[in-house]
Amino acid sequence: MRRKELRGRKGKRGGKARTREVKVGTVFTHRQPDQPEQRPERDYGSTSYIADILPAQEFGTLLRAEALRRGIARARVVVFLGDGAVWVWKLARLNFPKAVCILDYYHACEHLMLLASALYGEGSPLAKKRFRRWRKALLKDKIPQIMAQAKEDLPARTQPRQLAKKQIAYFQRNRSRMMYQTFRQAGYFIGSGVVEAGCKTVVGQRLKQSGMLWSRKGARHLLTVRCALLSGWFECFWKHHSGAGQTLAFAE
Secondary structure (H helix, E strand, C coil), X not given: CCHHHHCCCECHXXXXXXXXXXXXXXXXXXXXXXXXXXXXXXXXXXXXXXXXXXXXXXXXXXXXXXXXXXXXXXXXXXEEEECCCHHHHHHHHHHCCCCEEEECHHHHHHHHHHHHHHHHCCCCXXXXXXXXXXXXXXXXXXXXXXXXXXXXXXXXXXXXXXXXXXXXXXXXXXXXXXXXXXXXXXXXXXXXXXXXXXXXXXXXXXXXXXXXXXXXXXXXXXXXXXXXXXXXXXXXXXXXXXXXXXXXXCCC
């Protein structure tokens, strides 16, 4: 972002801010697999995108509006996939209160590795062994067994003990969203790869090229156009803005 857009903002680890966070959401449909062992597949061309530089509460309103436009009221089941960020689940609770909430399996595995490293030493043979075992146990709804073993193996040293407790708290907070065997049997996705790909397609391929410095207004306008193009509603978007005599500015 341009320097003036970053005044008063702190960067990662207390350093100088250089970027602003873009929130991305996707809406797509899929049917249940015909066979229990089959993985679900998205309906072709069903994915639409919302992306903006906004606080979580405002972004949640936009995402819900897109879901309503897409016909969420007619859906038999609504599934909300996300990572473990607290704001993500608050957004889900406020805007999709009846949704089945699922924590992305691959984010869960990252935290499993952090837990194993805190308990048994980063990169140690035992940490690797526990991680491999726990990763499989996650897919069998065995969160209670993982947590029981982790609590039993808490290290005596203060720092690794605190790190381990932090990860244990993460799993306890998200345990209802990590019933992956149950979710798979129901025919749901357990990974948020669709939105991860959306981050690259909507944002990365256009706004993160070498040498680009954006104003907030310009970045938001271009994000809207990108979403319109990739979601199949560009014609409606263009007619609305050209009919209203509005001009969009894209300032790098």
